[in-house]
Every structure is written in structure tokens, then in C-alpha cells.
Amino acid sequence: MINVALIGAGKMGLSHLAILGAHPEVKVVGVCDTAKLITEALTKYSGFNCYTDYLEMIEEVKPDAVFVAVPTKLHAPIVEKLIAKGIHIFAEKPFGLNPEEGIPLVKMAKEHNIVNMVGYHTKFVGTFQEVKKIVDLNLIGDIYHFQAEAYGPVVIKNKQNNWRADPSEGGGCLMDYTCHVIDLLNYLIAPVTEVYSSIIKPIFSSHVDDAVYALMKLDNDVTGVLSVNWSDETYRKMSTSITIIGTKGKIISDASELKVYFKNEFDCPPGYSKGWNVKNVTELTEDVDFYLRGEEYSAQIDYFIQAIMGKTENNINTFETACQTDQIIQMIKQKAVAL
Amino acid sequence: MERILFGDNQFFAVNHISDEKSRSQAIRFKSDEAIVKTLDNAMESGVNTFMCTTHDRIGNICGVIRNNPEKYKDFKIYPCMPYAHKYANAVTELGIMGTLKAFVPGNFLGSMFKGGVAFLSKDYISMMELLIDAEMKMFKGINTPVIFLQNVVTDLLLGLNMTDILVGFYNHVKKKYNAEAGFITMNMPKLLQILEDAGIQNPIICSSINKSGFRMSGGRALYEKVLAEKKFRPIAMQVFGGGAIQAKEALEYVCSLPQIESILFGASSKANIEDTVSTIHAFDSKPAIAEAEH
Numbered sequence: 022m023i024n025v026a027l028i029g030a031g032k033m034g035l036s037h038l039a040i041l042g043a044h045p046e047v048k049v050v051g052v053c054d055t056a057k058l059i060t061e062a063l064t065k066y067s068g069f070n071c072y073t074d075y076l077e078m079i080e081e082v083k084p085d086a087v088f089v090a091v092p093t094k095l096h097a098p099i100v101e102k103l104i105a106k107g108i109h110i111f112a113e114k115p116f117g118l119n120p121e122e123g124i125p126l127v128k129m130a131k132e133h134n135i136v137n138m139v140g141y142h143t144k145f146v147g148t149f150q151e152v153k154k155i156v157d158l159n160l161i162g163d164i165y166h167f168q169a170e171a172y173g174p175v176v177i178k179n180k181q182n183n184w185r186a187d188p189s190e191g192g193g194c195l196m197d198y199t200c201h202v203i204d205l206l207n208y209l210i211a212p213v214t215e216v217y218s219s220i221i222k223p224i225f226s227s228h229v230d231d232a233v234y235a236l237m238k239l240d241n242d243v244t245g246v247l248s249v250n251w252s253d254e255t256y257r258k259m260s261t262s263i264t265i266i267g268t269k270g271k272i273i274s275d276a277s278e279l280k281v282y283f284k285n286e287f288d289c290p291p292g293y294s295k296g297w298n299v300k301n302v303t304e305l306t307e308d309v310d311f312y313l314r315g316e317e318y319s320a321q322i323d324y325f326i327q328a329i330m331g332k333t334e335n336n337i338n339t340f341e342t343a344c345q346t347d348q349i350i351q352m353i354k355q356k357a358v359a360l
Numbered sequence: 361m362e363r364i365l366f367g368d369n370q371f372f373a374v375n376h377i378s379d380e381k382s383r384s385q386a387i388r389f390k391s392d393e394a395i396v397k398t399l400d401n402a403m404e405s406g407v408n409t410f411m412c413t414t415h416d417r418i419g420n421i422c423g424v425i426r427n428n429p430e431k432y433k434d435f436k437i438y439p440c441m442p443y444a445h446k447y448a449n450a451v452t453e454l455g456i457m458g459t460l461k462a463f464v465p466g467n468f469l470g471s472m473f474k475g476g477v478a479f480l481s482k483d484y485i486s487m488m489e490l491l492i493d494a495e496m497k498m499f500k501g502i503n504t505p506v507i508f509l510q511n512v513v514t515d516l517l518l519g520l521n522m523t524d525i526l527v528g529f530y531n532h533v534k535k536k537y538n539a540e541a542g543f544i545t546m547n548m549p550k551l552l553q554i555l556e557d558a559g560i561q562n563p564i565i566c567s568s569i570n571k572s573g574f575r576m577s578g579g580r581a582l583y584e585k586v587l588a589e590k591k592f593r594p595i596a597m598q599v600f601g602g603g604a605i606q607a608k609e610a611l612e613y614v615c616s617l618p619q620i621e622s623i624l625f626g627a628s629s630k631a632n633i634e635d636t637v638s639t640i641h642a643f644d645s646k647p648a649i650a651e652a653e654h
Contacts, residue, residue, distance in 0.1 A: 032451045039519025043550065056457060062484055066522040175452050197452075257373055257382070258445055278378045301377040303574050303602035312546035312577045313515045 023329055026051040026084035028075045028099060030059045033113050033140065034090035036314060040322050041088070042067070043311035047326060051082040075099065085109060086136070086329055093191025097122040100340075104129045109136040111325050115200040116343035118191050120351055123344035136328045136335045138321070139343035141204045143261055145317035145324070147305030148279040152263065152272055153209055155281060160288050162269030167245030169206045171198050173259035175251040176225050193229030194251040195221060195350055202249055202261060204338075204346040209263060211240040212345055216352040222360065224252040235353050247353075276315075277302050361409070361506065361564070364640055365438065365595065366402040366633075367626035368412035371395050376602040388628060392420045401630040403435065405637040411438040411566075411624055413510065416446075419498035426501050440508040440544060441495040448512075460487070465494050485528045492532055506564060507533045508542040518551055523558045530560055542566055542595070547577045549586045556590075564593045566624065571613040572601035587619050597624040608639060615643035 025047050027038050034054070041047045053075040054060050060071040072078035079087070079102075086109035089099055097117050103110050104126065116139050117123040130137045143149060155161065175198070191197070207213060219235035232250040239245075251259075262275035271282040279300045286295040309319035321338070328335040369375070373386040389395055399410055399421070412418050418439075425432045450459040464487055496507070509529050517525050530541040541564070545551045548567035555563045568575035569583060575598055576583050587594060599614045600607065614623055623640055627633045 031456055032448075035456075035516065035520070039516045042519045042521055043547070058460075059456065062522075063520070065484070066524050067520045174449055255383075255386075258448070260379055262379075275379050277376065278380070301603060303377060303572070303604045306574075308573065308577070308579060310577055311515075311519065311550070312575060313519060314512060 022046060022048050023326055024048050024050045024082070024085045025088065026053070026078060026082055026086075027088045027090065028053045028078075029089065029091035029095075029113075030054040030056070030063065031090060034088065035059075036318060037088050037090060037111075037322065038063075038069075039313055040311060040319050044322065044326060045310065046330065050084050051078045053078045076102065079103070079106065079108070086111065086325070089113060090140075093196065094118055094189070097126065100126050101129070104133050104135055107133055107135060109325075109329050110340075111138045111140065111322070112340075112343075113140045114204070114343065115139075115191065115196055115347055115350065116340060117347055118189075118196075120344055120348040123340065123347050127340045127344050130340050136325065137340045138325045138328070138335070138338050139340060140321065141201060141338045141343065141346075142315070142317040142321045143201055143205050143276070144208055144337060145320040146276045147302045147307070147316070148274045148276060148300070149205060149209065149263075151279050151300065151305050152265070152274045155272060155290065156209055156265065158290060160270065160283070160290060161265065161267035161272060161281075162284075162288075164210060164241075164243045164265055164267040166266045167206065167210060167239075167243060168264040169202045169245065169247050170263070171202045171249045171251075171259060171261040172253040172256045173198065173251050174254040174256055175259075176231055177252055177254045179225050179227075188229050193226070194231050194249060195229075195233050195353060198251045198259065199233045199247070199249045199353070200346050200350060201259075202247060202263075203349045204343065205261065205263065206239070206247075207342065207345060207349070210243055210265065213237050213349045213352070214240050216349070216356040218358060219247075219353045219356045220360070221354070221357045224250075233353065235356070279305065361593070361595070361622045362407070363622055363644065364407045364637055365409045365411045365622050365624040366399070366407045367597070367624050368410070368415075368418075370626045370628045371398075372413065372415055372417070376598075385628065392417065392424070395421055396424050398628060398630075398633075401633050404630075405633050407633070407637060408434050409436045409438060411440060411508070413443045414439055414441045414495040414498070415443045422498050422500075422502055436503045436505055437499060438506045438508060438542065439496065439499055439504055440510050441492065442510060442513065444510055444512045463494065464490050466490070484525070485532075488525060488528055489532050489536075492529070493536070496537065504537065505539055506542045507537060507539045508544050508564075508566065511544040511546050514543045514545045514551065515547055518545065518547060518554065521554075523554050526555065527558050527560065530563075540564055544597070546575050548594070549578050549582050552586060552590060552592055562592055564595065564621075566595035566597055568598040569594070569596035569614060569617065569620065570599050570601035570605060571610055572604045574598060574601040574604060584617065587617055592619070593621045594619055595622040595624055596620050599623060599625060607636065611636070611639045612643050615640060615646075 052069045053072040063069045064071045089112040215238040217236040221230045222232045224231035231252040235247040265272040269284045273280045281298045283289045306316050309316045327333040371389045373382040375382040533541040544566045573580035596614045600610045
């Protein structure tokens, strides 16, 4: 049994908490949040041990692992204290407000040998896992272009009044939405090493960006386009997709459907043939023991717990790769053209 | 409940296998008339129950039903609440407190926070009741004999072990709407267990049940065991496994399972609706024929 505590019972925190609550290897030993409405409900109905001070909680319940799901600006100070105590950490994305915050934490986590993970759940989606396999096997020839996109209906009118509307607290489409796409891109093809130019555009928000467009180069010299917009109400929910074009084929994938085109029969892996191939997430998804919102949310938590138990390696969504993503976000900011 | 229930995913661009199909559905069902026409097609095939989420556009459909009482006299709606994305997008923008303030009617939250006193259990239950009532407004004057809690909320409460809230939903729906409560879930065996433990007898539970085991948490074998051994009123949804199984094979499997009271499916075209309905009826009558032959 792994004793787990949660700091921050907001949208992601509650989602994690429900999955943890149903996980057979986990005991939830404490929950910390400042909203009384939430903590009293969790005390009354769920019987969780609730706190308003996370340090007090850590002292009292001595968790093996902690989920940090507070607003981004609070990640670094909390994570630092937890690492110092040798506690395994799952932090929400993005890892920090900037890479300067994250870099020392990456080093510290290594020194303290803790299991560390950041909640980039998209990597656990079946279609994207299949993309990774095809790319790693070099099956579509020399990749020469990518298009990485995400659209959704978060801010669709002139009204916003919380930490997500404040750039100093980690609000905005770049910090909240775009990080997912960059992180996925880094993982699927190669890390972004250069941002040639970018457009960071407010649409409905007055203080933060609602759309981000950029031209980028990856570590393997592949170039491509990033296009993200969270003010697009033609999408029912966040939709992330990636297109990868190579000399021998092409991949188009979102979280529901994977389409792969192979130029030659002999380049096709088992289960694929020359021309277009379509696979759905339903056939690429592994079952989970408890489902809430999507298999990937349960799968990433299970991966974290398995890593703590020593049953799997801790090399997906580490602080290090998440911090790399933060570095690229900073590069996009630096290369933004004046509008 | 009727053997076949008509679902609404196709109307609201919910497609588990393709974002492209979602968009073409959104285009196809842009007008309310297109939705009503498809519902009429379902009725013509003998399917008189529409199980739908409390999406804003359902309010317009309810208007059409109210204005044609004779035509829809046998028509029933099973509302499924809440329309989760409405809240999820709001939570991303406004946070949990902001969302509650935006959606709980009246000044309930304001009065709750006044004085900073501790919240009472009845406050949470009252808040939930107000949210249910707000979602139910659009169904005024419509026959809604079963009211469902959507899976994202059911399963969140299940994971958080908030059984009392699930029971609170059950009680309120019964008392205020004289309806039965139904629960949609992706974790049927777990949910049934806690509902039974809470003293809810023979609950209506709608869950994914399909030959490919898609979204059947704990596995198909466990679901089959529960269906064979426990007493409840199951509705099978996602019977095509998100498109992974051929229609005939999918329906044959579901029709062969014990206890399944209803099968929920959605389709856009008249031909698809007719096909699915007649295939279910054909498989339903098969065991009887086999018995008669012996």
C-alpha cells in the first residue's frame, strides 16, 4: 500500500483524488485545500483527513507520495519542500512558471532519488502511444515536417477573473494548453531546440494569450508548425492532434483516431498495409481498473504508483522532460513578434 | 423501461472514434429540425424513449414535444445530467467556486458563506437539489420517468466514496419528480456494490457493455459475472464498443446476456435506426424459437 496525500483539491486534484480513492494499491492519507466548501465535503462524505496547511499535513500523515495540483505559481516552493523530505511527487502541468524555477528541482529530485512525474496525460492516450512506436521504428522515412495542434472552448467570451487570467500566475493558453502540445511533440519526434518566430495572441482575454502560433525546429533538424487556440468554440472539448510527414509516409493522429499512410508495402509494421490505415483509440487502449474522464488519467496515476513500487521505470513525464517543456514555452515568449 | 432506448451522442458531436465524424455530425444536426426528424424516425421504428443529456439544445426539442402533445403522447425522455462539458469548461475558466456561483441558482452560495459558519450536510444536499432542479427546468410538462446522473459525476462521487450524495440524488429524483433515479457509470461492478451497501435495491445502472470489453472497468468477465449473479436493472450502452465491433455481432452478444433490461443506441440515419431495431428484435426472439424447436 502506498500512502498518498493531495495538495490542491480543484478540478485536477479532485479528479486525481477519485482515481486514487479507487486504486487498489493506494491509501489516501490526507487532502489539503484552502476552500472550506471543498474540504468539509471531503471530510463529511469521503472521510478524508483534510488540512488547510500542507506542511502540517505532511508532518502528521507522513505520506510516501504527494500529488501537487495547486495553481502553477505555487508548484516550485511546495515541490522543493517535498523533495527535501524524500517524498515522491506527482505535480500537475505545467511544471513551473519558468525553467529557472524547475532546473534546480530536477537536480534535487535526482539527488534525493524520488519518483517524480508531471501530469502530461496525453502521452498515455492509445493513439499517441502508437504514433510513438511508428516514429521510433523509423517507418515513415525521413521526417521533414510536423504540425502540432490543439483547439478547445475554454475562453469564448470577454470575461475572465481568476488565476488563469493572470500571466504571473501561469494563466493563458501558452501555459495551460500549449504546454501539452509541446510536451507531446518533444516526446513523439524530438525535443524542440529552436523557435524561429511566434505569435502570441489574445482574442477574448485582456491579460493573457488565447492563441499561440510558432515555427519551430527540433533536435533532429525537423521543422514544423505549432498552432494552438483555446478560444475555438467549434470544439466540444480540448482536441490535440499531430501530423508528421516523412519521405515514406505520413501520420495524422488525435486522441480518438490514428491515420497512417505508407508509401511502400515493405515499410509497414504488422497490422498495416500500403496506403491509408485507420485505427481508433478503442482498439489501441488498454483497460484500466477504474475509469474517470479517460483511460489516460488512470493510466498515468497507475504508472506513477507502479514506479514507486519499483515495478516500472520512472522515465515518462519526469520533472526533467516537463522542465524542458517550460524552457520551450520561454523560447516561444522570447521569439514572439510584436502585434 | 422499453427494450430499446434512443441516445443523443450523434446530435451533439460526441464520437468516440473520430473527431472528423464529430464535426460532420455537428454539421448534419445544426438545426433542431434535423434532430426532431431523427427522433421521429426512431418513433416510427417503435422506439419511444429518448435518453439525452441536459444540453441547452434539448430545451428546444422539449418545446417541439410540448407543442405536439398528440403526436408525442407516448414519448418519454430520460434526462441525463449534467451536461458535463458545460461545467468542465466553466471550471477551467472560473475554478470550482466560481462555477458553483455561476450555476447554483439564487443567492444560495452567498448565504452559505455569510458568517463563515461550518457547512452542514444538508447544505451540500440542498445545493445538489438546486442544481438538479435547474437542469430539470427544460423538461417541464414532459414525461421523464427515469432521470440519470452522468458517468463523469457518478464515477467522481464513486471514486471519492461520496455515497451519500448518490443516495441524495436518488431520493430527490424520487420525491420531487416522482421518477426513478438511474446511474450512468464506467465502473458498473464497483457502483452496484456501493449502491447495494447503501440500501438501494435493484438500481437502474447504465454502463458500457460490449463484446470487445471497451470501457468495462475490471474487465468483461467481471461484468458478465455481475450480470449473472446480482439483481439490478442494467442498461447496456456503447454496445458497438466505440465502433470496434460489427453491428450484428455486437447486438447478438448484448442480446445473449442475462438481465439486460434495455439497450441504448444512437444513430443518424433512418436506415441505421431501422436496422439496429430489427436486429435487436431478431436476436431477442431467437432463444424463444430455439426453445420451441426442442
